[in-house]
Amino acid sequence: MTTSNAPITGHLRVGIAGLGRLGRRHAEALAFTTRHVQLVSACSPVEAEREHARTSLGVQRVHADFDAFLADPDIDAVVLVTPTSLHADQTIAALKAGKHVFVEKPLALNVPDCERVLAVAEQHPGQVAMVGFVRRFDASYQNAQAAIAAGEIGRPFLVRSQTCDQNDPDGFFVRFAPTSGGIYMDCSVHDIDLARWMLGRPKALRAFASGTIAMHPGLAECGDVDNGLAIVEFEGGARAVFYASRTFAHGHETTTEIIGTAGKLMVGEHAALDRVIRSDARGVGHAVLPDFHARFEGAFTREINAFVAACRGVAPLDLTLSDAMEATRIGLAITRSLHSGQVETIA
Ligand code: NAI
Structure with a gap:
């Protein structure tokens, strides 16, 4: 699947994977306070976290399986707040599925994994790939x-x-x-x-x-x-x-x-x-x-706003995947x- 380079003019439809210590915070911001965003989907292998997404965050589409989460054609961007050891593979899969990606730091736990992500991101220049260096x-x-x-x-x-x-x-x-x-x-x-x-x-x-x-x-x-x-x-x-x-x-x-x-x-x-x-x-x-x-x-608020602005084609990011590598x-x-x-x- 590919994503066009055209800016998104309406709301960015976002899915979040990972609803743990930090993911829950990101999800609350996306559901209730971030502008130009609709939190439409969530993914977690933990039933209690999926239940939290449904009942407390009002998310309709909730997945236990990451591949099923990515297969949804009605999400423009994913926010990955999953264990660090999963970041590289999940970022690559999301880019290949045509999504903009925000992934928490660090990008990966070895340099070859970072290089794989950079190579796939280069093949998808119309999509944003951002690592969460919040400071x-x-x-x-x-x-x-x-x-x-x-x-x-x-x-x-x-x-x-x-x-x-x-x-x-x-x-x-x-x-x-x-x-x-x-x-x-x-x-x-x-x-x-x-x-x-x-x-x-x-x-x-x-x-x-x-x-x-x-x-x-x-x-x-x-x-x-x-x-x-x-x-x-x-x-x-x-x-x-x-x-x-x-x-x-x-x-x-x-x-x-x-x-x-x-x-x-x-x-x-x-x-x-x-x-x-x-x-x-x-x-x-x-x-x-x-x-x-x-x-x-x-x-954290400004960080997610910067991601959304980049996805909507409003403002480019200074922070690059090379910095993360x-x-x-x-x-x-x-x-x-x-x-x-x-x-x-x-x-
Ligand atoms: P956590 O262990 O509390 O949460 C991990 C979440 O990922 C859980 O909801 C778990 O159910 C979910 N998960 C596990 N496997 C999954 C899969 N295959 N697909 C989808 N979801 C899956 O961890 P925490 O503290 O929330 O950290 C998550 C990431 O955020 C880490 O990479 C960490 O480095 C980063 N982080 C960044 C901070 C910052 O200052 N920017 C601060 C804290 C964490």
Whole structure:
């Protein structure tokens, strides 16, 4: 099946696959708040999730089988919020079925899979294929990137960026780890994409990583850690330092510092939930962001709006599949270094 290059003038008819932790959020936005969209179809192998789509989201066409979901000629675009290990094959199948595709990050867990997706996307130039690097749609990160592009901090040469989640005693991510690609592919991949974006997409050369299991011994079984550090060297002298944690006691803390020859920018310091600062006998403090969704809720809205606008031919995307492939390439080198204990070359 093919899709014409003609812009969609009415509502974009969207189907969503995956209604888990994040998919449910995307689905609610598509069903109730995203403009120019109709959520018409949903897919999940889990009956309770399909029931949620029918009763809470009002979706009429609900599938357990992904191929049946894709075979529906009355959907223009799919939003894939499925386990990472499925992203590449599902994206390829959706493109071949003539759909625009939004797929959550990371694009794939190996470079050949990314290359397969890029090759199929090239054969379908009239269709949008977008990977969900949500931070590119966050107002603060967009301001920082625009300031750097305008030369306000001189030449940027160092990015220090972290993604740190509040400890989850239930260990959701321990069960999630075998399909997520590990802490660097799951969490740091956002920071990796940010670093490339802020530094002007330099070529990555080498990576070194070290990590530790501070609280969740179950991660050892799949070679993962709950706290990981990494250094990446780029061509031309730029460097990046990444930190990811699953065990913060106080809340979610995504922060990034970009250092240039004439200044530096800091994004997301202090993880404040809101603008209330309380002073009392215990001291001065504020409430903390509980999770990534609270931090990036506005960015998720702008992200899906950007996808819809691209599908409707209104505004092209700056974020490309090549960017997503490079993020995977760097994340994999970091993960290899964690396991080898050696500096890894990024081919
Ligand atoms: P989850 O495990 O809660 O949800 C996965 C969903 O996929 C479930 O609804 C499951 O039933 C469904 N599923 C499994 N196999 C399927 C199949 N063959 N066809 C259709 N649906 C299928 O996982 P979570 O946390 O929602 O993550 C999903 C994806 O979103 C991951 O790739 C993850 O990396 C990404 N993610 C991105 C974030 C961001 O900040 N952009 C934050 C959290 C997750």
